[in-house]
Amino acid sequence: MASPRGEFSSRFGFLMAAAGSAVGLGNIWGFPTNAAENGGAAFLFAYLLLAFALAYPALMAELIIGRHARANGVTALQLIATGAKSRAFGTMVGVLGIITVSFILSFYAIVSGWMLAFLIQPFAVWLGLDGFANWLVSDGVTRNALFVVVFMLLTILIISAGVKEGIEKWATRLMPSLVLILLCLIFYVMTLPGATEGLRAYLVPNFAALAQPNLLVSAMGQAFFSLSLGVGTMLVYGSYISKSENLPLIGSLVALLDVGIAVLAGLLILPAMYVALASGVEIYSDSGALIAGPGLIISVLPALFDSMGIIGGVVAAAFFALMVIASLTSSISMLEVPVSFVVEKKAVRRPAAAVFIGGVIAIISLVIVANFDVLFDSVVTLTTEMSQPLLGLFFCIFAGWIWNRSTILDEIRQGSPEAGSGFFWRIWPFYIRFICPIAILLVYLQQFT
Ligand code: PHE
Numbered sequence: 001m002a003s004p005r006g007e008f009s010s011r012f013g014f015l016m017a018a019a020g021s022a023v024g025l026g027n028i029w030g031f032p033t034n035a036a037e038n039g040g041a042a043f044l045f046a047y048l049l050l051a052f053a054l055a056y057p058a059l060m061a062e063l064i065i066g067r068h069a070r071a072n073g074v075t076a077l078q079l080i081a082t083g084a085k086s087r088a089f090g091t092m093v094g095v096l097g098i099i100t101v102s103f104i105l106s107f108y109a110i111v112s113g114w115m116l117a118f119l120i121q122p123f124a125v126w127l128g129l130d131g132f133a134n135w136l137v138s139d140g141v142t143r144n145a146l147f148v149v150v151f152m153l154l155t156i157l158i159i160s161a162g163v164k165e166g167i168e169k170w171a172t173r174l175m176p177s178l179v180l181i182l183l184c185l186i187f188y189v190m191t192l193p194g195a196t197e198g199l200r201a202y203l204v205p206n207f208a209a210l211a212q213p214n215l216l217v218s219a220m221g222q223a224f225f226s227l228s229l230g231v232g233t234m235l236v237y238g239s240y241i242s243k244s245e246n247l248p249l250i251g252s253l254v255a256l257l258d259v260g261i262a263v264l265a266g267l268l269i270l271p272a273m274y275v276a277l278a279s280g281v282e283i284y285s286d287s288g289a290l291i292a293g294p295g296l297i298i299s300v301l302p303a304l305f306d307s308m309g310i311i312g313g314v315v316a317a318a319f320f321a322l323m324v325i326a327s328l329t330s331s332i333s334m335l336e337v338p339v340s341f342v343v344e345k346k347a348v349r350r351p352a353a354a355v356f357i358g359g360v361i362a363i364i365s366l367v368i369v370a371n372f373d374v375l376f377d378s379v380v381t382l383t384t385e386m387s388q389p390l391l392g393l394f395f396c397i398f399a400g401w402i403w404n405r406s407t408i409l410d411e412i413r414q415g416s417p418e419a420g421s422g423f424f425w426r427i428w429p430f431y432i433r434f435i436c437p438i439a440i441l442l443v444y445l446q447q448f449t
Pocket residue numbers: 021022023024025026027101104225226227228229231233330331333334
């Protein structure tokens with residue numbers, strides 16, 4: 001019998017959806033620039049370590065809780081609570097997750113809107129609409145507002161269609177295209193003068209950077225954001241996985257795909273920056289650091305594409321298509337968190353819930369657009385640096401200290417009967433109980449020192 005909640009129809013479908021959630025602006029934009037700023041391959045090394053030692057166990061906690069409870073984040077955490085106090089704690093973590101992910105989506109949609117505008121620009125140029133083309137790539141409240149709304153509409157449309165017909169269908173279409181576009185762009189950029197310089201900046205480690213306390217904070221933040229952790233996204237996707245699936249295996253595949261695409265994106269972005277440098281584009285800011293934030297994607301790279309002549313338009317369209325795909329498969333996973341909650345708790349129909357909640361988030365985005373300088377950075381910091389790692393920590397406490405160990409093992413055994421004696425079960429419970437909470441806390445507190 002088909003589950004009324006919806007379920008991913010295949011392992012591939014789940015993998016594409018979960019990898020789609022994980023792979024986003026965080027991988028293609030955040031990771032390469034973080035690496036460039038923090039000692040190249042030394043950052044890569046710290047990132048790989050943290051991703052597999054801390055983020056993967058936390059990802060597994062969410063997937064296991066989700067599949068066991070087969071419910072939205074709040075209900076799931078309430079269900080595994082063992083008393084009134086842990087139930088209240090569960091409600092708080094679930095609700096904070098919903099609030100955090102909604103605010104993440106509100107700023108994510110703004111940046112994704114820019115990507116959409118930049119994607120349309122080359123087509124406007126080909127059609128001879130020069131004024132329109134210029135408007136698309138010039139910063140302005142009207143442009144930003146318009147494209148936030150368009151991007152949110154796309155997200156709402158996919159989520160309204162449900163797990164199989166919306167999330168899975170689009171993720172399985174979009175993710176393979178993303179990988180293909182990424183590979184083509186890497187090959188092309190590698191042929192250009194300056195690319196090897198960029199490869200060197202990326203791949204030759206500056207191990208002195210490992211000693212910087214900030215490196216670990218950045219690498220952990222990057223790993224948690226990139227794997228979509230702490231806010232219930234992976235929990236909700238986990239709740240749509242079939243009971244016959246081998247959870248430790250598919251969890252590790254998701255982590256591998258996410259890390260793999262981040263590493264690949266580095267092979268594109270850093271060489272592209274040095275190609276830009278070789279063709280006369282400024283890639284260092286006044287302070288002498290590599291331009292990282294918005295400037296990288298919306299000024300350095302477009303300047304590079306402009307300098308390429310006719311082919312530049314094609315490369316720009318491919319690059320921004322990549323960014324839009326990466327954003328959309330992540331934004332749908334964000335909207336699914338509050339939507340699944342409202343659909344299950346309030347018995348509202350999915351399309352109505354998607355339109356209502358998506359609408360509210362779009363309004364928050366518009367408020368940020370109208371007060372960009374005051375609000376944007378604060379919303380990013382509050383959600384991704386303050387709230388998300390702390391919620392990740394709470395999830396570990398739930399899985400390590402509150403939830404009954406034998407129920408967890410039973411859940412994992414459903415798709416892999418031999419799990420009780422496997423490597424995962426020998427390591428994970430200890431990790432999630434002690435190592436993850438302590439390490440997350442230590443790194444978390446470091447940002448306040
Ligand atoms: N993982 C996404 C990215 O790397 C962002 C994300 C965060 C998605 C939280 C869902 C939840 O861009």
